[in-house]
Amino acid sequence: MNRRTFITGGVTASMALLLNGCHNSNRQAIDYSKHPSQIAETSSATNSVKQKKVTIRLATSWPAGFPIMGTGVEHFAERVKAASGGSLIIKIYPKETLVPALAVFDAASAGEIDAFHSGPYYWKGKNSAFALFSGTPFGLTSEEINSWMLFGGGMEFWREMYAKHNLYPLLGGNTNVQMGGWFRKPIRSLADLKGIKMRVPGIGGEVFSRLGVNPVLLAAGEIYPALERGMIDATEWVGPALDLQMGFHKVAKYYYAGWHEPGSVLELTFNKNVWESLSPEHQAILQIASDEMNTRMSLEFHAKNLNALQEIKKLGIAIQTFPNDVNHAAYQALQEYLKSESAANDDFKRVYESMESYLQKSRAWSNIGLGAFLNTREV
Ligand code: CA
Numbered sequence: 001m002n003r004r005t006f007i008t009g010g011v012t013a014s015m016a017l018l019l020n021g022c023h024n025s026n027r028q029a030i031d032y033s034k035h036p037s038q039i040a041e042t043s044s045a046t047n048s049v050k051q052k053k054v055t056i057r058l059a060t061s062w063p064a065g066f067p068i069m070g071t072g073v074e075h076f077a078e079r080v081k082a083a084s085g086g087s088l089i090i091k092i093y094p095k096e097t098l099v100p101a102l103a104v105f106d107a108a109s110a111g112e113i114d115a116f117h118s119g120p121y122y123w124k125g126k127n128s129a130f131a132l133f134s135g136t137p138f139g140l141t142s143e144e145i146n147s148w149m150l151f152g153g154g155m156e157f158w159r160e161m162y163a164k165h166n167l168y169p170l171l172g173g174n175t176n177v178q179m180g181g182w183f184r185k186p187i188r189s190l191a192d193l194k195g196i197k198m199r200v201p202g203i204g205g206e207v208f209s210r211l212g213v214n215p216v217l218l219a220a221g222e223i224y225p226a227l228e229r230g231m232i233d234a235t236e237w238v239g240p241a242l243d244l245q246m247g248f249h250k251v252a253k254y255y256y257a258g259w260h261e262p263g264s265v266l267e268l269t270f271n272k273n274v275w276e277s278l279s280p281e282h283q284a285i286l287q288i289a290s291d292e293m294n295t296r297m298s299l300e301f302h303a304k305n306l307n308a309l310q311e312i313k314k315l316g317i318a319i320q321t322f323p324n325d326v327n328h329a330a331y332q333a334l335q336e337y338l339k340s341e342s343a344a345n346d347d348f349k350r351v352y353e354s355m356e357s358y359l360q361k362s363r364a365w366s367n368i369g370l371g372a373f374l375n376t377r378e379v
Contacts, residue, residue, distance in 0.1 A: 054282060055089045056274070059108075061101040061118040063220070064094035067242060068304065069266065072173055072297040073117045076268075079289045088282050090115075101219070108271045109165045115270045117172050120158075121202040126165070129347035131203050132355060133158050133169075134264045137334050140355065142174040142263030142298055144362045149265070152358045157351050168275040170290040172268030173297030176305070180258025180322060181236030182227070182248040187256065190325045199223050199235035203337065204260030210333035211326070220246075227251050236260065239301065240308035249317050256320045259330065266297065 058077075062070040077090035093113070095101035104116035105123050124131035133154070135145050148154045149171060162169050181200065187193060194212035205215035218226055218235075226232045228251045236258065237243045249255070268290045275283070313319075322330075342349035 053087050053089065054278065055091050056114045056270075057093065057098070058090050058115040058117060059093040059095070059098050059104045059113045060116065061095050061104055061122070064097070066094070067245065068297060068300050069117070069173065070094065072293055072300065073268075075296070076289050076293040079292060080285055083285045083289065084282060088285060105165070105167070105269075108269060109167055111166075111271050111273065113271070114274045115268065117266065117268050119264060120169075120267050121264070124202065127161060127347055128341050128345050129157075129161060129351045132348065132351045133267075134202060135262060136338070136352075136355065137204050137207050137260045137262070138331055139262055140359055140362065141366070142176045144359070144366065145263045145265055146171065146174065146294070147362070148355060148358045153354050154351075157354065161347055161351075162269065163272060166272045167269050168272045169267050169269040170287065171265065171294040172290060173266035173294055174301070175238055175261065175264045175266070176298055176301045177239070177263060178236065178258055178261035179239050179243060180256035180260065181234050182243070182252035183234040183254040183256065184227070184230070184252045185233065186254050186320070187322060187326060189323055190329050193326065196233040197231070199226070199232055200260065202261070203334070204236070206337045207260065207330050207333045210336065211329055224248065224251070239305045240312055241301065241304035244308045244312055249312060249315055253317060254320055255312065255317050256322055259322075259327065268293065 058073070060066075060070060060073055062073075065071065073090075073092055077092055080088050080090050093099070099107040099113060101118075102122055104113065104118050105126070107113045108116050119134055121131040121134035139145075140148055145154070149158070155169075155171075158169050181198065183196075185192065190211065193208070195214070196212075197214045197216055198208060199218045200208050200213070200215045201217055205217075209215050213234075216232060218232070223232075223235050223237070224247055227235055227248060234252065235248065237246055237248070243249075243255075270286075278286070309319075338352055342352055
């Protein structure tokens with residue numbers, strides 16, 4: 001392949017990495033000691049290299065067209081294409097079309113794909129600290145965890161720990177506070193949780209298991225049939241907008257507000273070599289577009305949840321809150337889990353201590369700022 005074909009023909013990011021090395025080596029080609037006509041020629045050549053078309057193969061953990069998370073990534077790809085003048089293309093592979101939903105981390109780490117959109121708590125089996133980057137039960141809200149990520153040291157921990165897997169994460173959205181889930185029978189006290197089977201992942205699953213629940217992990221398409229047939233007694237999913245679409249209200253009538261996912265972070269993660277092979281301009285476009293996606297997805301969740309909540313109420317579903325003994329037992333179970341995992345995993349300990357110290361400061365401001373306002377607004 002000659003250079004001309006390479007520039008105009010279009011390559012995937014990982015191919016560019018193999019074929020062309022680092023973009024910065026091209027930038028250093030300008031020699032200002034040369035005659036101006038030579039400089040112009042060299043600059044022109046540099047510009048044409050900067051405009052080379054790069055395609056990022058991005059796999060997601062969501063089905064094609066999946067509301068908010070999937071469509072949010074599609075919007076991100078359109079924005080990147082427009083901002084780059086068509087020189088940076090995000091080719092999206094919904095789950096199972098290139099790699100299975102939960103194989104995206106390993107595939108990007110190995111360079112089989114260039115990037116993925118998913119959630120860090122899915123990878124807690126690789127390092128329990130990764131679950132913390134999605135947040136903790138009773139922990140930071142979406143606003144607070146974004147603030148900790150950007151201004152409290154969270155991104156630095158995340159990038160340091162993902163670098164060991166040859167990955168480079170960006171913020172990729174936030175579900176905002178999630179609902180506690182749909183139950184076939186009411187939960188009137190802690191005793192009602194004993195022995196029930198519930199679909200619940202992440203640290204929330206760890207907490208529920210300490211309350212006597214049998215947590216199970218089911219893929220999206222398996223949850224409704226399992227709940228309908230009574231193979232599980234309860235499930236959490238996300239919030240009103242996505243829950244309503246799943247139809248859980250048809251088979252479970254008790255819908256609980258939650259504490260297990262107060263602001264779950266979604267991720268836009270790149271193979272680290274691929275990220276480093278991109279031009280500074282393309283990196284900046286991706287960073288800006290991911291910042292937009294991060295904000296936009298969170299706001300879209302808010303907008304769609306408030307509408308879906310009205311619909312759910314019209315269906316005669318009453319929103320419940322867990323009784324106090326459940327909440328207190330869950331909080332205590334969480335402390336036990338955080339303590340034991342901190343003792344077992346130094347990465348977990350470091351991230352958790354940073355988050356916890358941020359939470360202690362943040363709750364004082366959030367309670368008097370937002371919290372007091374929300375109470376006053378209902379006067
Ligand atoms: Ca969830």
